[in-house]
Amino acid sequence: MGNTTTLPDKQPALRVIPMPKDLNAAGDVFGGWIMAHVDIAGSIPALRRAKGRVVTVAVNSFVFHEPVFTSDLVSFYAEVIREGTTSITVEVEVYSERNPADPKVYRVTEAQLTYVCIDAKGQKRPLPPT
Numbered sequence: 001m002g003n004t005t006t007l008p009d010k011q012p013a014l015r016v017i018p019m020p021k022d023l024n025a026a027g028d029v030f031g032g033w034i035m036a037h038v039d040i041a042g043s044i045p046a047l048r049r050a051k052g053r054v055v056t057v058a059v060n061s062f063v064f065h066e067p068v069f070t071s072d073l074v075s076f077y078a079e080v081i082r083e084g085t086t087s088i089t090v091e092v093e094v095y096s097e098r099n100p101a102d103p104k105v106y107r108v109t110e111a112q113l114t115y116v117c118i119d120a121k122g123q124k125r126p127l128p129p130t
Helices: 031-050
Strands: 014-016 054-064 073-083 087-098 104-117
Touching (some): 031 054, 031 073, 031 087, 031 104, 054 087
Antiparallel strands (some): 014 073, 054 104, 073 087, 087 104
């Protein structure tokens, strides 16, 4: 395993414990499971900033640093890093806590996603004032 770290001193957008059904053929948590949860976590600050519905329009970057295992407590930290006229870019960092008897924290994934604000008809709309 890579270097251990500490959890960020802020509130996570999401925390989840993967289950055996979330494993890939190699016995690690399936990358698609992590990607789906990153998208959910990223959408939370985006919809708060948009004050309404958003949709994912781009995964700008996605890097896996370490594997995730069942029984890890996986924490997703998400924050808005850029705003456009209708879009919001969010950075998501993912940490895995394992071995409760001797806790170790690993930064396992990082990603940037872009969301677009939409109205009730699914059309783009401008970001409201802050």
